[in-house]
Amino acid sequence: MPPPPDDARAPRRPAGRSRLLSMLSVATIAFSLFAFGVFGLVAVNIRDALRQLEERVEIRVFLDDAMSSNGAVELMDRVKTIPEVARVDYVSREAALERAREELGEFEDVFEANFLPTSIEVHLREGARDPQTVRRIATGLEVEEGVEEVRFGEDWVQKLYDIRNLATIIGLILGAVSAAIAVIIIGATIRMTVLARQREIGIMRLVGATDWFIRRPFLLEGFTKGVAGGLLALAVTWATHLAVNEYVIRTVFFDWRLALAGVLGGAAIGFLGSLVSVGRHLREV
Amino acid sequence: MIRFSEVTKRYPRGHTALQDVSLFFGRGEFVFFTGASGAGKSTLLKHVYFAERPSSGEVRVGAHQSKSAGRRDVAMLRRKLGVIFQDFQLLEDRTAEANVAFALEVIGMPRAQIGPKVARALSQVGLASKGTAFPSQLSGGEQQRVAIARAIVNDPFVLIADEPTGNLDERATGAIFQLLRDINAAGTAVLMATHDLSIVRNASYRVVELADGRVAEDSSPTESVGSAALEAF
Numbered sequence: 174m175p176p177p178p179d180d181a182r183a184p185r186r187p188a189g190r191s192r193l194l195s196m197l198s199v200a201t202i203a204f205s206l207f208a209f210g211v212f213g214l215v216a217v218n219i220r221d222a223l224r225q226l227e228e229r230v231e232i233r234v235f236l237d238d239a240m241s242s243n244g245a246v247e248l249m250d251r252v253k254t255i256p257e258v259a260r261v262d263y264v265s266r267e268a269a270l271e272r273a274r275e276e277l278g279e280f281e282d283v284f285e286a287n288f289l290p291t292s293i294e295v296h297l298r299e300g301a302r303d304p305q306t307v308r309r310i311a312t313g314l315e316v317e318e319g320v321e322e323v324r325f326g327e328d329w330v331q332k333l334y335d336i337r338n339l340a341t342i343i344g345l346i347l348g349a350v351s352a353a354i355a356v357i358i359i360g361a362t363i364r365m366t367v368l369a370r371q372r373e374i375g376i377m378r379l380v381g382a383t384d385w386f387i388r389r390p391f392l393l394e395g396f397t398k399g400v401a402g403g404l405l406a407l408a409v410t411w412a413t414h415l416a417v418n419e420y421v422i423r424t425v426f427f428d429w430r431l432a433l434a435g436v437l438g439g440a441a442i443g444f445l446g447s448l449v450s451v452g453r454h455l456r457e458v
Numbered sequence: 459m460i461r462f463s464e465v466t467k468r469y470p471r472g473h474t475a476l477q478d479v480s481l482f483f484g485r486g487e488f489v490f491f492t493g494a495s496g497a498g499k500s501t502l503l504k505h506v507y508f509a510e511r512p513s514s515g516e517v518r519v520g521a522h523q524s525k526s527a528g529r530r531d532v533a534m535l536r537r538k539l540g541v542i543f544q545d546f547q548l549l550e551d552r553t554a555e556a557n558v559a560f561a562l563e564v565i566g567m568p569r570a571q572i573g574p575k576v577a578r579a580l581s582q583v584g585l586a587s588k589g590t591a592f593p594s595q596l597s598g599g600e601q602q603r604v605a606i607a608r609a610i611v612n613d614p615f616v617l618i619a620d621e622p623t624g625n626l627d628e629r630a631t632g633a634i635f636q637l638l639r640d641i642n643a644a645g646t647a648v649l650m651a652t653h654d655l656s657i658v659r660n661a662s663y664r665v666v667e668l669a670d671g672r673v674a675e676d677s678s679p680t681e682s683v684g685s686a687a688l689e690a691f
Contacts, residue, residue: 372547372549373549375547376547376549376560377560377564378533378536379507379536379541379547380536380537380560380561380564380565380608380612381533381534381535381536381537381538381561381564381565382533382564382565383529383530383533384529384530384533386564386565386566387564
């Protein structure tokens with residue numbers, strides 16, 4: 174039998190094992206942040222969809238037949254001075270008729286030239302499209318001279334507002350839960366790397382290393398892993414977004430500030446997770 | 459230099475490891491700690507490097523007091539003493555040299571100073587030629603020598619040895635003990651816990667025997683030999 178190769182007594186170098194552990198913890202961080210990112214993407218898109226719907230919130234002011242076009246212009250100027258108002262459009266009888274014919278093509282014959290009244294459309298600024306504000310402004314417009322009727326689809330505005338509130342609340346809860354899960358998983362991962370180096374830490378303590386000296390490499394490692402995990406999560410979320418965009422539904426992605434915040438959040442979690450894990454461990458040795 | 463004043467150590471579950479222990483160890487002394495397993499030898503040694511603190515009473519090591527020492531004080535104290543164990547406590551993924559150097563790196567010594575100190579410590583323990591070997595490539599006796607080199611590389615005033623020969627055969631035991639004597643002869647105090655009564659009998663050092671956490675016998679307490687002069691260190 175040939176003698177065992179020299180390697181048989183060569184030390185088991187844990188470098189490979191610890192590299193694997195590092196990769197695993199980066200992957201875990203990335204996965205938790207990715208789950209959080211996908212949730213965030215859904216939230217961002219729901220918000221975006223609702224905002225688009227909200228843009229359609231408008232107050233339609235129907236004018237008295239007797240009102241002159243000068244009077245209409247004056248009214249529009251007055252309405253424009255209301256701080257919540259973003260834009261005011263004049264809709265002549267002809268334009269209204271045209272629009273009605275477009276929207277309700279099959280009933281084209283029903284409409285006669287003077288069937289629809291002149292109106293102005295009042296668009297509100299973002300943030301001023303909640304039911305209370307819309308109602309308040311509409312009520313104010315009702316008493317203006319020459320105004321016959323004011324409509325703003327009260328039920329619709331209220332429903333949209335309720336959905337938005339519900340989406341916000343559910344979003345906050347789910348966001349908090351998935352962030353908490355990410356923190357716990359990442360904390361556990363970091364604790365694992367600390368435990369893997371327990372012996373080293375014990376010896377460091379024994380020969381007189383200060384807590385700060387022991388902590389430093391772990392904090393650096395946690396921070397680096399957090400950034401790496403965050404970037405990886407961002408890349409995977411981006412890919413998911415592209416795929417969904419391509420095959421399912423048009424979606425928007427985070428703007429660069431949110432993306433940066435996600436990566437920095439990963440770094441912060443890595444750093445803080447290490448701080449907590451090492452701190453807890455240092456008290457034990 | 460090292461003084462135990464009425465030290466009692468009780469653990470949360472009610473077990474008492476040390477009971478009213480008062481001892482003094484002077485500079486350059488060699489002291490054996492004997493007694494059955496669980497008599498309190500290791501616990502006593504742990505009090506010297508502040509890995510344990512007394513439940514009551516006080517331990518003074520140099521200028522450090524067990525009651526007031528913070529975590530930073532403990533780190534500073536440990537830089538001035540060396541500790542070795544039965545299981546060597548080496549890092550398996552580092553060479554002998556790197557294990558010894560580790561003790562200096564973690565206290566922030568500049569790299570340029572580390573190399574020569576490590577070489578000197580390794581040659582002091584007779585391992586000058588094995589610096590690049592990993593622990594798994596060394597015998598038990600050699601691994602303990604590496605641990606000793608790590609313990610003395612920073613010129614400690616006391617070397618604490620908790621059953622240093624517990625895992626070694628007779629030959630290696632003799633060699634390690636001789637090494638500890640040499641280190642002691644060069645001026646470093648040695649506090650050594652051991653089961654091996656043959657070593658104790660063949661040497662004429664002070665023996666502190668512990669039984670159930672109490673000092674059952676102290677062969678030559680040095681307290682009376684001018685403690686004021688010894689305290690001066």
